[in-house]
Amino acid sequence: MTLKDFIGEGDHFARHSGVQVLSVAENYGKASLVVANEHLNAGGVCQGGAIFTLADTALALAANSGLMLTLSVEASISYHRAAMEGDVLTAEAVALCPHPKIPAFEVKVTNQRGELIASFKSTCYTKKAALNGVTGLE
Amino acid sequence: MTLKDFIGEGDHFARHSGVQVLSVAENYGKASLVVANEHLNAGGVCQGGAIFTLADTALALAANSGLMLTLSVEASISYHRAAMEGDVLTAEAVALCPHPKIPAFEVKVTNQRGELIASFKSTCYTKKAALNGVTGLE
Amino acid sequence: MTLKDFIGEGDHFARHSGVQVLSVAENYGKASLVVANEHLNAGGVCQGGAIFTLADTALALAANSGLMLTLSVEASISYHRAAMEGDVLTAEAVALCPHPKIPAFEVKVTNQRGELIASFKSTCYTKKAALNGVTGLE
Amino acid sequence: MTLKDFIGEGDHFARHSGVQVLSVAENYGKASLVVANEHLNAGGVCQGGAIFTLADTALALAANSGLMLTLSVEASISYHRAAMEGDVLTAEAVALCPHPKIPAFEVKVTNQRGELIASFKSTCYTKKAALNGVTGLE
Numbered sequence: 376m377t378l379k380d381f382i383g384e385g386d387h388f389a390r391h392s393g394v395q396v397l398s399v400a401e402n403y404g405k406a407s408l409v410v411a412n413e414h415l416n417a418g419g420v421c422q423g424g425a426i427f428t429l430a431d432t433a434l435a436l437a438a439n440s441g442l443m444l445t446l447s448v449e450a451s452i453s454y455h456r457a458a459m460e461g462d463v464l465t466a467e468a469v470a471l472c473p474h475p476k477i478p479a480f481e482v483k484v485t486n487q488r489g490e491l492i493a494s495f496k497s498t499c500y501t502k503k504a505a506l507n508g509v510t511g512l513e
Numbered sequence: 514m515t516l517k518d519f520i521g522e523g524d525h526f527a528r529h530s531g532v533q534v535l536s537v538a539e540n541y542g543k544a545s546l547v548v549a550n551e552h553l554n555a556g557g558v559c560q561g562g563a564i565f566t567l568a569d570t571a572l573a574l575a576a577n578s579g580l581m582l583t584l585s586v587e588a589s590i591s592y593h594r595a596a597m598e599g600d601v602l603t604a605e606a607v608a609l610c611p612h613p614k615i616p617a618f619e620v621k622v623t624n625q626r627g628e629l630i631a632s633f634k635s636t637c638y639t640k641k642a643a644l645n646g647v648t649g650l651e
Numbered sequence: 652m653t654l655k656d657f658i659g660e661g662d663h664f665a666r667h668s669g670v671q672v673l674s675v676a677e678n679y680g681k682a683s684l685v686v687a688n689e690h691l692n693a694g695g696v697c698q699g700g701a702i703f704t705l706a707d708t709a710l711a712l713a714a715n716s717g718l719m720l721t722l723s724v725e726a727s728i729s730y731h732r733a734a735m736e737g738d739v740l741t742a743e744a745v746a747l748c749p750h751p752k753i754p755a756f757e758v759k760v761t762n763q764r765g766e767l768i769a770s771f772k773s774t775c776y777t778k779k780a781a782l783n784g785v786t787g788l789e
Numbered sequence: 790m791t792l793k794d795f796i797g798e799g800d801h802f803a804r805h806s807g808v809q810v811l812s813v814a815e816n817y818g819k820a821s822l823v824v825a826n827e828h829l830n831a832g833g834v835c836q837g838g839a840i841f842t843l844a845d846t847a848l849a850l851a852a853n854s855g856l857m858l859t860l861s862v863e864a865s866i867s868y869h870r871a872a873m874e875g876d877v878l879t880a881e882a883v884a885l886c887p888h889p890k891i892p893a894f895e896v897k898v899t900n901q902r903g904e905l906i907a908s909f910k911s912t913c914y915t916k917k918a919a920l921n922g923v924t925g926l927e
Binding site for chain 3: 594
Binding site: 664667691694708725 | 838839861865866
């Protein structure tokens with residue numbers, strides 16, 4: 376199985392939230408979300424949790440690209456612009472520091488006009504366990 | 514309409530994610546989530562985005578308890594223990610600083626055994642706009 | 652040598668910044684700072700870096716209280732009230748999660764009136780190395 | 790007075806910490822620090838508070854480049870590599886979002902070899918007050 380399928384199919388919450396896995400490479404991940412009615416908050420704009428979940432999925436791709444089980448230990452997100460129903464959001468994760476045990480990643484979320492919607496930063500923890508049955512990236 | 518209903522019914526993503534609004538008071542909010550199959554990540558534990566969305570909903574209650582439109586500008590979350598399918602998570606938000614323009618809140622997420630699952634901290638921004646049609650807390 | 656002396660004397664930047672180590676216990680640390688002219692920023696209030704350094708010193712005490720070398724990997728700080736020249740700030744660090752490898756801590760900074768000045772949260776990383784020559788806490 | 794001088798001379802803690810203000814432009818700031826003995830922690834590497842103070846000074850330049858009083862409300866820092874005595878650190882701050890009230894900035898700290906030492910992100914708050922007596926950037 377590829378890492379792209381392992382997360383694209385195996386991450387139930389990302390799927391439930393409508394997040395699509397786009398691509399993965401060494402220390403890199405990309406995912407997208409089309410903002411629908413179900414993603415809106417009570418104020419009528421895309422809820423922070425939906426944007427976070429999108430960023431977290433791109434992170435999971437990048438962080439696990441070494442095919443070792445890697446978990447997010449903490450994350451911070453800053454919101455820059457509101458995302459509206461119909462917007463197409465893309466999250467790209469890159470490594471800030473490819474440390475073997477506690478790597479750090481940055482994720483930028485942009486909309487279909489290339490405007491920055493959110494900035495996300497996370498510290499991860501790599502366990503001494505290979506990703507079971509995952510043999511390649513995509 | 515009460516703030517509890519405004520968010521409990523009007524926050525589509527919280528509802529879609531299975532988050533239940535429990536209570537709201539001045540600078541205080543409480544919400545819960547029963548971890549189901551749809552909340553799991555590819556590693557088989559509750560996805561960070563689901564825990565974040567739960568915390569963010571408790572935050573929305575506390576932050577809007579002055580009945581002025583208040584948005585989260587940034588948030589950071591630290592994960593302490595994994596949450597498993599069947600776990601009942603509760604998030605409680607309290608004010609760190611009840612500033613009129615840029616209040617800060619802290620949210621603790623615990624499981625049914627009272628163990629700390631995650632710590633969440635957020636800076637918000639209060640707009641010069643009352644919450645339309647919301648006349649009380651709960 | 653005690654951990655209190657190891658950090659109180661060995662942390663040059665904390666000393667240079669006027670931070671005083673007060674006490675240490677298992678997963679707990681306390682330090683203080685009297686805000687002087689040298690701590691002010693261009694706006695005439697205590698600079699964020701001075702408050703951060705105070706919190707970071709309390710963190711170092713708590714995080715190393717197991718007498719294993721433990722480093723802060725990331726930290727976030729929220730400022731709630733300004734601190735003025737002459738204020739006496741106290742930082743108390745407690746464990747959010749006493750994980751053997753990646754523990755997390757919370758630090759609250761208060762002034763002499765007990766008002767909350769800042770909230771600080773950090774993820775740490777414990778190395779497989781004892782603190783050389785440190786045999787007790789205080 | 791220029792903003793460069795206002796902060797370079799008026800930020801007492803930055804000066805006390807050895808931080809040098811290098812340049813400022815619209816939504817941009819740059820500062821540096823030569824790691825000396827007084828910046829080391831008990832483990833013999835550059836203390837996190839010193840790196841934070843450096844980043845915070847670059848932030849102050851960028852955040853105040855509109856010549857309106859702008860304060861950091863919260864900040865998060867991730868450490869990627871240790872900095873050693875003799876290292877020359879440079880911090881560059883850029884705007885993530887030039888919002889008129891709650892702008893966000895990112896700061897990258899690198900060493901003399903261009904290696905990333907730390908990533909810093911901050912939400913600021915712009916007050917309705919011009920910077921008294923400051924008439925230009927540098």
